[in-house]
Amino acid sequence: xxLSRVVRWEFSQNVRSKQFLIMTIMLPAIIGIAxxxxxxxxxxxxxxxxxxxxxxxxxxxxMILFLGAFMSGVMTMYGILKEKQNRCAELMLxxxxxxxxxxxxxxxxxxxxxxxxxxxxxxxxxxxGMFIPVSxxxxxxxxxxxxxxxxxxxFLFIASIFGTVGAAIKDIHSGGAIGIVGIxxxxxxxxxxxxxxxxxxxxxxxxxxxxxxxxxxMLLRLGAAPMAESGPTSIPTWEVALSLLSLAVGxxxxxxxxxxxxxxxxxxxxxxxxxxxxWRWGIRGNRNRKIGGAx
Numbered sequence: 001x002x003l004s005r006v007v008r009w010e011f012s013q014n015v016r017s018k019q020f021l022i023m024t025i026m027l028p029a030i031i032g033i034a035x036x037x038x039x040x041x042x043x044x045x046x047x048x049x050x051x052x053x054x055x056x057x058x059x060x061x062x063m064i065l066f067l068g069a070f071m072s073g074v075m076t077m078y079g080i081l082k083e084k085q086n087r088c089a090e091l092m093l094x095x096x097x098x099x100x101x102x103x104x105x106x107x108x109x110x111x112x113x114x115x116x117x118x119x120x121x122x123x124x125x126x127x128x129g130m131f132i133p134v135s136x137x138x139x140x141x142x143x144x145x146x147x148x149x150x151x152x153x154x155f156l157f158i159a160s161i162f163g164t165v166g167a168a169i170k171d172i173h174s175g176g177a178i179g180i181v182g183i184x185x186x187x188x189x190x191x192x193x194x195x196x197x198x199x200x201x202x203x204x205x206x207x208x209x210x211x212x213x214x215x216x217x218m219l220l221r222l223g224a225a226p227m228a229e230s231g232p233t234s235i236p237t238w239e240v241a242l243s244l245l246s247l248a249v250g251x252x253x254x255x256x257x258x259x260x261x262x263x264x265x266x267x268x269x270x271x272x273x274x275x276x277x278x279w280r281w282g283i284r285g286n287r288n289r290k291i292g293g294a295x
Contacts, residue, residue, distance in 0.1 A: 001163070002095075002096045002097075002100045002102060003100045003104050004104075005075065005104075006096060006100055006101055006103075006104025006105065006108070007104045007107045007108045007111075008108070009104070009108070010104055010105050010107075010108025010109060011111050011112060013108075014075070014109060014112040015112055015115070016103070019075075020112060020116070023071075023116065024115065024116045024119050024120075025119070027060040028119055028120060028123035029123075041128055042129025056241065059127065060124070060223075064117055064120055064121055064124070066154070066189075066215065066216055066219060067117070068113045068114070068116050068117035068151065068155075068164045069113060069151060069154050069155040069158050069159075069215070070158065070186070071116070072109045072110060072112065072116075072155055072158075072159060073111065073158040073159045073161070073162040074162060075109055076105060076106060076109050076159040076162050076163050076166065077163060077165055077166035078166070079105065079109075079166075080105070080163050080166035080262070080266070081166040081169070083266070084166070084167065084265070084266050087203075098260070098262050098263035098266075099255075099256070099259040101259075101262070102160075102163060102187075102255065102258055102259040102262045103255060103259070105159075105163070106155075106156055106159040106160065106163065106255070107156075109159060110152060110155045110156060110159065113151075113155055114146035114148070114151065114152070117151065118199075120215030124229075142222065142237075142240065142285045143222060143223075145242070146218075146222060146240060147219065147222075149244060149256070150214075150215050150218060150219055150244075150247070151207055151215075153244070153247045153248055153251050154185070154214075154215030154216075154219075154247070156249065156254075156255060157185065157211060157215070157247065157251045157254050158185050158215075160251070160254040160255045160257070160258040161184065161185065161212075161254065161258070163258045163262060164257065164258045164261045164262070164278070164282070167261050167262040167264075167265035167266050168265045168272065168273040168277075168278050168281075169259075169272045169273070170272045174195045180273075181230035184212045185212050185215065185216065186216065187206065187212075187213060187216075188213050188217045188220065189216060190218060195217060195221060195224065196220055196223070196224035197224070199220070199221040199224050199235070200221075202233075204217060204221065205239065208221065208239060208243045209239075209242060209243055209246045210246070211246055211247050211249075211251065211254070212250075214243050214246060214247040214250075215247065218235075218240070218243050221235055222235055222240075239256055257282040257283075258282070260281060260282050260283070260284070261281045261282045263279060264281040265281065
């Protein structure tokens with residue numbers, strides 16, 4: 001299957017890259033060794049603080065998963081933009097469809113990102129454990145099941161947006177209005193304080209079902225609900241299920257949209273698409289277009 005070959009290719013290329021080795025292996029290892037050396041030098045003088053509340057653990061996992069999705073999404077955009085400038089896309093699109101190529105890129109990078117955040121999380125767990133007693137017992141099965149799902153779906157959605165931007169712009173310095181589209185999924189981060197103190201507020205609940213905002217809002221809600229300002233609470237199971245369903249449908253539609261933009265934009269050079277053109281490409285694909293840019 002062509003899609004599986006694209007996924008394997010993208011995954012193997014990324015895990016062997018210097019950036020991945022530095023950010024995923026070397027940097028956490030250096031931090032871990034440095035912290036261990038400091039604690040050994042200080043001996044028994046290091047006092048262990050009280051255990052953090054469950055909310056801190058949940059929020060930390062939410063933030064590290066979201067950070068991993070963001071970084072992988074940016075890598076998707078840079079990778080697509082590089083292939084566009086090197087004119088590699090025309091050769092690749094002659095052997096695989098735009099959907100297979102775009103989906104393979106995002107899934108391959110998503111697997112890379114999942115490995116990355118897992119290493120970060122384990123490193124943080126052991127490093128922090130040297131100073132304060134950290135227990136994951138406060139995390140419920142809902143957390144263990146939904147966090148990876150939100151990461152995967154959230155990454156695919158975010159990567160689709162960045163992939164769309166990468167295929168539609170001329171170079172990294174000419175994003176214009178299209179470049180602003182990439183910050184949409186991160187709007188919830190601007191309202192973190194409100195979400196963690198009022199996880200069941202009407203507007204927060206509504207945002208949980210809107211695909212661009214669902215990953216950030218629900219990850220924050222799930223982490224903050226036990227320690228909400230209005231009192232301990234829980235997120236209804238039906239809300240989590242509906243949020244995941246809407247995110248899954250939205251992610252699929254966004255990936256289809258990105259594939260159509262990719263098919264047209266990767267064959268164009270010398271210009272950055274307007275928002276109107278971007279919408280038209282995503283809805284209609286490459287119908288009645290000539291390779292090279294002119295309509």
